[in-house]
Amino acid sequence: MGAAVAGADQERDQAELRFRELYRANFRPVQGYTVNRLGAADDVPDVVAEVFTIAWRRLGDVPPPPADRFWLYGTARRVIARRHRSAGRLRNLLGRLAAERYPTQEPPAGTLDPVTEHVLAALAQLKATDREALLLVHWEKLSYAEAAQVLGCSANAVGIRVHKAKARMRALLDEETGDAQRVAVIRRNGATDGS
């Protein structure tokens, strides 16, 4: 009985030490991933909390570093997808990012970044799987092989998705805004898009 109790205690010690290292090394990256997907939304802390709660409850399933971060990203991706299952909701979230960065209705001169706004709007129109591959590579700075671990596909598939996403992005940006610099000038003059 005593040995069993001591064994359980030791197991808990090991679990907590491992989780502590996981938490310290990955808190900021997971928060960054969540902010990159949700902006400054109110539910960012809840998503981060849920991701690490899942990790705590499934510690045995979390791979050792550096793959643990990709596991956490994949978990965060599913948590966010469940919370915002509707494609329309996700488009709204992505489209809202620029507004959240500039919370006032009339931002001070020089703070508005229409290029970024159009990039975010174009991202929202991508196919979800292509967009996630693109963002993992460009925002989370993962290699194709690392992104493949997050997405549960092959590195080759990630490469194809990124290629498709970038081609679509270029088409969208050209189609909707023409030259990005021109958009910036138009905005500074106070005209609406397309004028």
Place this chain on the structure above:
Amino acid sequence: MDLDTMLTEAAPARHLPLDGPDSPAAVRLYQQITAQPPGPTRPSRRRRFAVPALIGVAAAAAAAAVALALIPGSPARHGGSQGGGATLAAWSVIKEQHGLLRVTIRELRDPAGLQQILRAAGVPSNVRFLNHDFMPTTSTHDLPKGCLNPRMSDKDNAELQGRIMPLDPLPTGGVAVNIRPAAIPHGIGLYLKAWAANGSNGGLSLQIDLVQATPQCTG
């Protein structure tokens, strides 16, 4: 500007401040998560994504309480304030180095005795052992009659809890909490509530709130 640069510049996390793992909110979250018993440390056969119950971390209320999970029956390493010899104490209060008290709870017996020992050690406290399951909460209203929340912001509350109940050295084993009596300001006390959590193989949970130190609440 090429597409790669535009994409990189558009990342929201580049423009929004991120908390570090030592921020009060991050420390609070860590404590809330590890308040629960850990899952199995061996890989599960189930590969599908499991959706756990939300733990409900509200940013504004997150500073309200510290919760720690305790595994019952953990051996007392330095004896206990109750029981003796090889008998495990229901709880123990051990004076450690650097002015720390290490409080360990193993069984929900004699809360009045624990409260008396803590008060004698310089910790204004109110100790309750519940005989039913309880969902850990960050509500600031869940205090016993006669106890009041301290008048401070959530941020100050969280930071003060961090000073009073330091995680370094980490009270490993989930059987203990560190308390530094010297860090407790005049007029502040602790409300400790322990209960047996259902579905955790008999594990105990402990939630600690800062309260106003009054004769009605903390003696």
